[in-house]
């Protein structure tokens with residue numbers, strides 16, 4: 001009788017301990033955990049009813065310190081000079097249907113419609129990946145890169161409606177490095193890249209149309225200002241060499257070019 005009571009007590013105790021352990025391992029992050037200035041890798045919510053989203057934040061000193069200078073910039077689709085791509089909706093064109101000015105360029109493969117679905121998208125310049133995610137179904141997947149111009153001022157480039165994100169938050173990417181593929185934002189549009197440039201030190205996704213220019217820049221003008229500005233011209237950037245795999249047959253050639261580049265700078 002005594003041993004039966006002991007057995008029941010033991011079973012009950014094991015059950016309680018098991019339940020406590022199960023509960024503690026299943027507790028998910030609360031809203032309070034997510035709304036922190038460092039939780040920038042969480043999907044942003046769009047500003048609704050004028051309420052600011054606490055996750056729209058400025059970069060930390062550590063992140064800001066890592067942002068590379070974009071010595072040169074190229075177009076993010078097609079060739080370095082933008083061949084095989086056309087701009088279907090230019091920056092600041094008025095779109096009556098959407099009720100605002102377009103905040104970026106819509107880059108399309110010359111085949112039209114979905115012929116460019118899955119085509120590579122390249123980093124416009126050496127940059128730090130400061131955002132990857134899907135802020136809303138209409139935006140689809142987005143990447144934001146932080147760069148500095150030749151005077152050290154911050155510029156962000158944003159790549160939207162992506163099919164796949166091929167880079168990771170916090171990565172340093174080189175100009176010309178494949179970071180994504182062209183998508184449709186979950187089938188909302190024919191495949192294209194919505195490409196923006198911003199005079200920005202912080203991340204705010206915002207909308208694709210606006211009545212005020214805010215911090216949005218003409219993306220083509222930003223590229224034109226930096227295109228071929230460095231002695232390396234349209235050859236790979238120094239950061240590209242650092243990121244290149246030794247197995248990459250281009251690496252040897254690039255290192256030779258980098259040697260020449262250093263001679264030029266000395």
Ligand SMILES: [Zn+2]
Nearest residue numbers: 105106194208
């Ligand atoms: Zn667009």
